[in-house]
Amino acid sequence: MDYLLHILILVGLYGILAVSLNLIAGYTGLLSVAHAAFYGVGAYVTALMALHWHTPFLLNVVAGMVVAGVVGVLVAAPSLRVHDDYFVLTTFAFQVIAFSILNNWVDFTGGPMGLPGIPQPALFGLTISSHWGFLLLASAFVAAAFWVSHRLAESPYGRVLKAIREDEVFAQSLGKDVTRYKVEVFVLGAMLTRYSIRRSVGAASITTVFKLVVHPALVFVMTQYVFELEPLWVMAATMLAAMPTGVYSSILANRYRAAPGAASSTVVLSTGLSLVTLTVLLGWFLR
Numbered sequence: 001m002d003y004l005l006h007i008l009i010l011v012g013l014y015g016i017l018a019v020s021l022n023l024i025a026g027y028t029g030l031l032s033v034a035h036a037a038f039y040g041v042g043a044y045v046t047a048l049m050a051l052h053w054h055t056p057f058l059l060n061v062v063a064g065m066v067v068a069g070v071v072g073v074l075v076a077a078p079s080l081r082v083h084d085d086y087f088v089l090t091t092f093a094f095q096v097i098a099f100s101i102l103n104n105w106v107d108f109t110g111g112p113m114g115l116p117g118i119p120q121p122a123l124f125g126l127t128i129s130s131h132w133g134f135l136l137l138a139s140a141f142v143a144a145a146f147w148v149s150h151r152l153a154e155s156p157y158g159r160v161l162k163a164i165r166e167d168e169v170f171a172q173s174l175g176k177d178v179t180r181y182k183v184e185v186f187v188l189g190a191m192l193t194r195y196s197i198r199r200s201v202g203a204a205s206i207t208t209v210f211k212l213v214v215h216p217a218l219v220f221v222m223t224q225y226v227f228e229l230e231p232l233w234v235m236a237a238t239m240l241a242a243m244p245t246g247v248y249s250s251i252l253a254n255r256y257r258a259a260p261g262a263a264s265s266t267v268v269l270s271t272g273l274s275l276v277t278l279t280v281l282l283g284w285f286l287r
Helices: 002-027 035-053 057-079 085-104 131-154 156-166 168-173 178-195 205-224 231-241 243-255 262-286
Strands: none
Touching (some): 002 131, 002 178, 035 057, 057 178, 131 156, 156 168
């Protein structure tokens, strides 16, 4: 049961990632592949503050969002000077650099083995330590991310973002500062990625690769092919991208001799969710 709850928690976390990416790629049309880097930077800020300074959970989350936003400004300012394929390559280069630093700066980030001993988050005097507690917390953050994204998309600001996506020159002719809007939504998307993750103790290097590079890239692919996704389809794409989670969880379970049947049940669940979601998405595309 813990394995299944673990998968659902990850689906929620990647749902937040997909929603934030949808602001940048879906509504504004910026094909950024640096999202996993912001995700990792904010997560490490939160984890390191909790581990070394024992600061409150909400303060850590806010600090992670601020740092991710600052990094987003530093990346967006030069990257948005180029367009189309060159912009994609620029953001991809940043992601590769960020991954190399986080994965190899072992004394600071723990490298592939992660950061052991991170304190459990506490809200209003209640310590969250069970899988059910983390699932409720992740669900609350998912709901908040969906609400922020929806309100932003339906506002005049969101309509400007859609205009930029459809015709950037036309948006400029209407007097809109296109560059400013692009930088702002890029930073907002980077900040929203920072709602999660906790680094696991003893995670193998394959887990790091999947969590920080491959898995977010799959979420990126799914959300890129359906622009301006409704929340249902964003979550459906996230569930489809959850399949690698089951795969690497089963690998680690077999490697570390987890309870019998835990690995196989994880693969069945994640693969089943992926196949059902893929069928629904294909039906929607072909309708």
